[in-house]
Amino acid sequence: MSDIAKPPRQIQMGVIGPILALVILVAMGAAMNPNFLGWDNITNVLARSAFIGIIAVGMTFVITAGGLDLSVGSMAAFVAGLMILVMNKALPTMGVGVPVVLLGMAVALGAGLVAGLVNGLLITRLGIEAFIVTLGSMGIYRSLVTWLADGGTLSLDFGLRTFYQPVYYGGLFGISWPIIVFAVVVVLGEILMRSTAFGRHCAAIGSNDQVARYSSVRVARVRLLTYVMLGVLVGVATIMYVPRLGSASSATGLLWELEAIAAVIIGGTVLKGGFGRVWGTVIGVLILTLIGNILNLTDFVSPYLNGAIQGAIIVLAVVLQRESKPGH
């Protein structure tokens, strides 16, 4: 009862941990291959991180509020497929140009929003476990995209693809669009989490939803909003992703949900909710991407072991978090 004044030393270790891991990875990479710190490689790593990263920012809010979304990977595939289908359909009437691309973007954002809304409503209105709902919708979206593609691949019209490609490959001042959009999403997400009532409410709900309810917080609405926001961000990520390959298939976005969740956890957000930090998620995403990148640039370890090393890092991150918690 009188456990007064424990200095918050343990919090600092939790803060430093992920950063330290990232610094060590960068140092290892730099030591192994001189090209590692080159401009091309850095932008390559950042651009690759962008898709998962944008989704992981949304996932940070969902997990902080005590939820989970397993459907984001197949949702991305479904949104990509739908987007390509609509753009191809509209092409004969609209022609190659900005309007058809804008239409595609609107479809992606709209589809993401609706998908997130459906997840969120099932979870908040019917009170079904988030794990179950999103496990179900994961299967549904994955199956829908396979069906839309008739088991094969949906490809964007070649002319349109060439026109759309700058959204992935182009950019401002040598920084490609995915990186810029990722950065904007991260900054907005960090502010939203740290400095708004919404962020505080997410943490309160994840911490104890009964307390939040008894404190007049609109628990269902906040929860719903986290899923909707995540859905929209899946749409944003898909907008960046489609011009890269110009196609979607049943293999698109495979296991993205797990990478996004892993990034969130590595970054120090608590899996059962109550505490989240967006910048940590960014570090988590970078760590995951860097592992793959370093394995590709060096010969010591087979790149096929990428998943094993990522898995080990995830477990290690959680072990470190446990030790940094105040124990009894």
Add this chain to the structure above:
Amino acid sequence: MTTPVLALSGVSRSFGPIEVLHGVDITLHPGRVHALIGENGAGKSTTMKILAGYQPASSGVILLDGQPVTLSSMGDAEARGISMIHQEFNLAEQLTVEQNIFLGRELKRGPFLDKPAMQATTRDLLARLDCHAAPDRVVSSLSNSDKQMVEIAKALLRDTRVLVMDEPTAVLTQTETAVLMAQVRVLRDQGTAVLFTSHKLDEVKAIADDLTIMRDGAVVWTGPASDLDEHQMAEAMVGREVSDLYPPKSTTVGEVVLQVSGLSVPGFAEDISFTLRKGEILGIAGLIGSGRTETFEGLAGLRPAKGAVRIKGRPVTIRHPWQALDHGLCYLTEDRKTRGLLLQKGMRDNLTLQALHKFSQVFLNKSAEDAALDQAIADFDIRGSRSVIVGNLSGGNQQKLLFAKTMLSDPDIIVIDEPTRGIDIGTKQQMYGFIRRLAEQGRAIVVISSEMQEVIGLSDRVLVMRRGRIAGELTGDAASEDAIVRLAMGVGQAATPDKEFV
């Protein structure tokens, strides 16, 4: 007197630079019940945790049978015959009674569990405690007193010589308390040394052989319990005279602000009608299970409810707690640990949670939040470091924080459920003062309480509930314990009121 089985000698305990226990001496004898009392934060819990091996002492000696020992863990203490029962039960709710009692020391025959033997032993142990819970009942379906008995049975199985109980009666009804007390006497007569804490001084008076009183981390009095009366105990705990526990009642009340008619909460309450005036404190009494909490949770939008509610003359519909708050009505929960406060968060985040819109335009104004916390700490005399998580505050300080949190959203109508559960007498007195001051500021207040003294001492008017209905209303001197009990039990004037009241 016998030789002490367990004793602390000059034990101190520091958390970081702060010493919270200063040279505590306490001596437990076999076959005696020892009560440890003190205000919240006086160091009772820390003392018990050191005795039971949960925390090491920073300095001083623990003596077991006169020999200095180091209790390296609770397991170590248990192996030496010292068991502690926590206020919040330490039982696996989904397992059966028998599985809980044998958890970690299951009897086996070869590689398989020896269920018949465990069931038989469980039955024996529970019979010793006069508890009739079946060994294969799931613990979550038991009453609080039966859970308490299972905890004690668990301790008995481990050949406990010293039983440490942290506020064992806080969650028990009066009947359950009587059963527990009888069992404690049985244990005592069998030679067990029992140490327990309680805020209920009449209980202490009734059962304790020895008494230790703590204040601010030090022992201020120790000796035979028969040497002090309840009033002297209270004064020794608080360190000053405790005269008027309840503030004077007001004589003026204003216009009607809340009018409830025909409110029903399906399954819990029916046809509840009452009015509440500005500046008034309305007490709600009744047995546990009479639907008191549920009625007001229904009113505050926390449960489905039907009925006509008018606030300041306007009909309102309240389906969610945030709608209640929009109308200036706020329900302060009886359950501060699981519904009132975020135990893992700091004081600031807790304080402003309910009134966050006041600190947020687009962005949160954290310096304004800090200023509000300074104000709340000063206004409500909350003691504790600002950097500490709320779960580590004492019960009294948690309750004050919960109070401050609710008041920050500036409600006109406040329903306070069990305002002083599990807090000490000094803090109680403060809480009563706060509540009366709020009424004087022109707020309308409902106090739900299981402590009859509290309802009578604090309220201007008392409603008594029985089986989900209002059984009667009592005003002024008519609001006596006797009258309340009669209404709550549904017995006529002629019948002898049973004191079975909680």
